[in-house]
Amino acid sequence: MTLGNRLLGALRLGLMLSFLGFSVVSAADPLPSWNDGKTKQSVIAFVEKVTKEGSPEFVPADRRIATFDNDGTLWAEQPLYFQLIYAIDKVKEMAPQHPEWKKKEPFASIIRGDTGKALAGGKPALIQLLAATHSGMTGEEFQGSVRKWLATARHPVTNKLYTEMVYQPMLELLSYLRANGFKTFIVSGGGIDFLRAFAEDTYGIPPEQVVGSSLKARYEVRDGKPVIVKLPEVNLIDDKAGKPVGIYQHIGRRPIFAAGNSDGDFEMLQWTTAGGGPRFGLLVHHTDPKREWAYDRDSPIGRLDKALEAAPKEGWTVVDMKDDWKVIFPWGNR
Amino acid sequence: MTLGNRLLGALRLGLMLSFLGFSVVSAADPLPSWNDGKTKQSVIAFVEKVTKEGSPEFVPADRRIATFDNDGTLWAEQPLYFQLIYAIDKVKEMAPQHPEWKKKEPFASIIRGDTGKALAGGKPALIQLLAATHSGMTGEEFQGSVRKWLATARHPVTNKLYTEMVYQPMLELLSYLRANGFKTFIVSGGGIDFLRAFAEDTYGIPPEQVVGSSLKARYEVRDGKPVIVKLPEVNLIDDKAGKPVGIYQHIGRRPIFAAGNSDGDFEMLQWTTAGGGPRFGLLVHHTDPKREWAYDRDSPIGRLDKALEAAPKEGWTVVDMKDDWKVIFPWGNR
Incomplete structure (x- = not known):
């Protein structure tokens, strides 16, 4: 077997393995x-x-x-856990259906755009925020909402999609x-x-x-x-x-x-x-x-x-x- | 390509896939x-x-x-969920360290060999039984105990190991x-x-x-x-x-x-x-x-x-x- 043939054989094996869905581990830097x-x-x-x-x-x-x-x-x-940014965006999106939030923290601060003040409420504020945006819907509805957000929302500093971060x-x-x-x-x-x-x-x-x-x-x-x-x-x-x-x-x-x-x-x-x-x-x-x-x-x-x-x-x-x-x-x- | 060559080719591919760790799906009855x-x-x-x-x-x-x-x-x-048989066997094994069980159901009945009466206590009895035999130890200790039991305990009807059932x-x-x-x-x-x-x-x-x-x-x-x-x-x-x-x-x-x-x-x-x-x-x-x-x-x-x-x-x-x-x-x- 010549070197050329051997290389060809290796190439064929590699192609076949790739075709079968297995990644070919190369000697290149992993x-x-x-x-x-x-x-x-x-x-x-x-x-x-x-x-x-x-x-x-x-x-x-x-x-x-x-x-x-x-x-x-x-x-x-x-600058903030991305899931928290999702929850904040979600509160703003849901606000029209929740007029009562205008007078209720941490929602009121978020609606006014004052995230800092909303989060100053600490753990209780966070739990209220998560309960409002992460429960009360079906699992499929929640995942659909997250996917939609990830497809369009942009990171405040880099302007990239979050999944690009x-x-x-x-x-x-x-x-x-x-x-x-x-x-x-x-x-x-x-x-x-x-x-x-x-x-x-x-x-x-x-x-x-x-x-x-x-x-x-x-x-x-x-x-x-x-x-x-x-x-x-x-x-x-x-x-x-x-x-x-x-x-x-x-x-x-x-x-x-x-x-x-x-x-x-x-x-x-x-x-x-x-x-x-x-x-x-x-x-x-x-x-x-x-x-x-x-x-x-x-x-x-x-x-x-x-x-x-x-x-x-x-x-x-x-x-x-x-x-x-x-x-x-x-x-x-x- | 002759039929012989084709068969040989298929055999080679099969051997190679087997060698690579993939099971060859044969035409035999699955x-x-x-x-x-x-x-x-x-x-x-x-x-x-x-x-x-x-x-x-x-x-x-x-x-x-x-x-x-x-x-x-x-x-x-x-005749009974095998895990329940494990719990019953475990109570008998643990009984010498728990003299108080002699006066406490469902343990007392189990120790006397009256499983029927022990289980007649229904869900509360079951929960007591499981709490006593499935908690209070580390995960590794529990799994070690189950493995030891499965290696030796015999099914009351067939006399086989439970993992043979x-x-x-x-x-x-x-x-x-x-x-x-x-x-x-x-x-x-x-x-x-x-x-x-x-x-x-x-x-x-x-x-x-x-x-x-x-x-x-x-x-x-x-x-x-x-x-x-x-x-x-x-x-x-x-x-x-x-x-x-x-x-x-x-x-x-x-x-x-x-x-x-x-x-x-x-x-x-x-x-x-x-x-x-x-x-x-x-x-x-x-x-x-x-x-x-x-x-x-x-x-x-x-x-x-x-x-x-x-x-x-x-x-x-x-x-x-x-x-x-x-x-x-x-x-x-x-």
Whole structure:
């Protein structure tokens, strides 16, 4: 067999595999948007050791569970969690049907355009806001509303669609893990139904691999048509110590890889990396005020303090966005 | 190309696909333990039409969600739900550490060997029994205990291991659906942690594809070691109208195929088959008193009344175990 023939054979095999829907793992760099250096090397070294059959650190494919926080880890979270921007936009859209909101906080402030004042009401205001915009409709109606919003709403700083505010290096990491037999999950403090409206198209993560905060729901038959109704009652807050609980209830086994960016991810990383065998904890540190945002210990959104402190002791890898990532967003940098 | 060459080519492709880890769908009967007839044909016709690309009834692989009840659908449930037998055995095992149980129902009756009297206490007795045996330990401790029990406990009638009391025709159906790109889930009224202890080995269904009733859980760090503690508080009763809710919360999209055997599955089948496009509802009817058990409308366990009544109108396929199945268990018939 000549070299030409061999190449042709490899090409044919590749084409056939592509045709069959399997991605061809090339020898090319699997993480092209990551700068070469310790961070990238530690990720690759981990994946290579757990996939090397016969090695003492080999992990069977069905145990290669990887969990990712969403806000600040897979997509941006500044100047405000995008789901909160959705809720605010939704209140404005719903206002004509709710004249009583003109005299009721936090709605009155939102209608007047004073988001700051609305959110100054803290957790009770937030819960009222979420109950009004995230419950009382069917699951299908809610997801339809989120999809419509995501198709048109624009980020206040970049003017991009929110689904364009995803981190290119993290999309590559998700693909790289999946190409190596990992099952990738989202484990987010954000709403499970909100996430499921875009996670498959945006991240390649199907609804059943999304874990998030949720409201209780009720099944009922309306005019002969069965529906799921979203109730204004919390089912799970999938944040902090709620994350390992969400993982336990939903996935049923401990991840071997977890990525987050804030103290809300501390327990998920702790739970993941405390297991036996090879484990990987990744923290995305927002250090790039020019291309993205820079914030950590003092930020009300995505506060990263306790987890950053713990990282060296726990052996977690910290991504320095400024130094480790060649590019931030698929379309470039802001 | 000669026929010989074509066959050789097909063989090579098959070998290569096998080598790559993909199952080769052979022209052989995919459901050998099912008698030929209307039931088997309707299952095969459904799978063939939803997998035929270009056909108006084609369903993309990521939407081929199939949900299966467990008790009475994948494994037997007579003379008593197996999980309940586990709880009873566990009470006997734990009794020496609980002298107070000698004077407290339902424990006192169980310790005396009078299961009937213990269960006559109804739902409150059941909840006490489950709280005592299914909470207060870590998730890992509970699953370890279930695995140990399943490895040794014997069915009171057949003397087989409980994991041997599975229906061979249903194992074939699970494999057949998966070979055709379906993702198979358990959606059971049984406990999610109990199911997860054996579903992967027994059915090829990984923990993250198991939906079941669950208790609340708490994450905590004990002596520096993170654990999930099972709490004596109900999280979800995944039965009747709870099944579509469990599916919604856990899977996040509507199945196109659902199988059950009792009125507890009515809403799951209703929710599944009310969706647009091709849908399949399957009811396993226990009609074979010799090889398995015969029960339906009047049975306290696996009562099948309302769903059996609705089946013709709803277009659900009813399996007549006696007529439709060549063999019941992988080891034969009882």
